[in-house]
Amino acid sequence: MVPHSSLKKKKMGNGIILHLENDKTLIERYNNLYQQLDMEFEYIGCSTTEEFNSVINDQERNIKAIIFDLIGSKATKEELAGNPEFLTVINEKFVKYNLPIFIYSGHLESIDDKYTRNGTVFKVSKDDSIQDIFDKIKFLSNSGFIDVFCPGGVLESEIKAELNKSFTNQFSQNNQIEEVLKSIMVSEKPENQKERVKKVFKRIAIKTLSSDLLAPVADSEDKVHPIEHFYKRQSKLPVWTGDIWSEKGRDFTVLVLTPRCDFATKSVTNIIFCEIEKIKLDPSPKNLTNHLRDNLLGKAKRYIPDNIFFPGGGMVNLAKYHTLSFDQFIDQYSYNVTLSDDLTNEIIGKFAYYFLRTGITNINEQEFEAIIKAVNSENKDVEK
Secondary structure: OOOHHHOOHHHHHHOEEEEEOOOHHHHHHHHHHHHOOOOOOEEEEEOOHHHHHHHHHHHHHHEEEEEEOOOOOOOOHHHHOOOOHHHHHHHHHHHHOOOOEEEEEOOHHHHOOOOOOOOOEEEEEOOOOOHHHHHHHHHHHHOOHHHHHOOOOOOOOHHHHHHHHHHHOOOOOHHHHHHHHHHHHHHOOHHHHHHHHHHHHHHHHHHHHHHHHHHHHHOOOOOOOHHHHEEOOOOOOOOOOOEEEEEOOOOOEEEEOOOHHHHHOOOOOEEEEEEEEOOOOOOOHHHHHHHHOOOOOOOOEEEEOOOOOOOOOEEEEEEEEEEEEHHHHHHHEEEEEEEOHHHHHHHHHHHHHHHHOOOOOOOOHHHHHHHHHHHHHHHHHHHO
């Protein structure tokens, strides 16, 4: 292991990159290359899991990224089958730390089916230079991304403080909290009371903070990024209002508009959804702004912006709505992503407005024009 007694104080304060590789010769080579680069973090190489865990225990607050060789050069049959010792270690650490993790290995085929939905896990072949990994870490650091998710970062420190502040400021008097607690105690069975209290106050805190964080978007200088209108839903509900699903085996996407209350009460028998049409958008600034703000002609369409979760974007056509039984929908479609509540609510409002247009019988334009002229003529005569 490259001893951390040799760490430079400046780099040590910025953080460390921890590398698990069982070949000591490679560690020295990687360290020599790293020292030639303009990197703000200190590099620590470990050749055993014991050394790796030792650094974790001593420097866990300073770790900014982890690199590890999935399978060493002396791999056993079990390791080649996809059960390496290092993989077990990293699985345990991955749960605990929100860090960029780089699997740098010559045997990536053994994990083709693993980490397919983990965006912070990068699989890099040893056919590529390790400098590619160092450059990626530098990019993530310079962008500010690592500062958000690393131990002691924004999520762990600032968000925690803001969450606490937002929650405590909700209650101007301590008897307000007591009244909420009493209402739960009266309504819930004794064995459910503590869990219910946790859920209620957790939701209050999260909703309050969410509202506070979204408040600055009213400022013209602080607009939301398009990606903020999309998220990968983690709830246990199989389908939710605002979900975008794709028909299996076909390039056809739909937006779920079934009311939330139906899903919440588990009374859903049919799914209501509208088609999302592919469009070729004129990229001019004025046209793009009109699409994003929905300043478009027509009452039955709403643009969904192009983004990494929904490449190409599309136009929700509210006139092309369908219903399908819950079981059929689950069987025929697969989940993609979910729209933010505010964008979903806007589309649902437009969908409702589309149906509320009662309309009138068509009026004869020529006769209407004639009667207007006659009325105007009579008015002039009266004025005389």
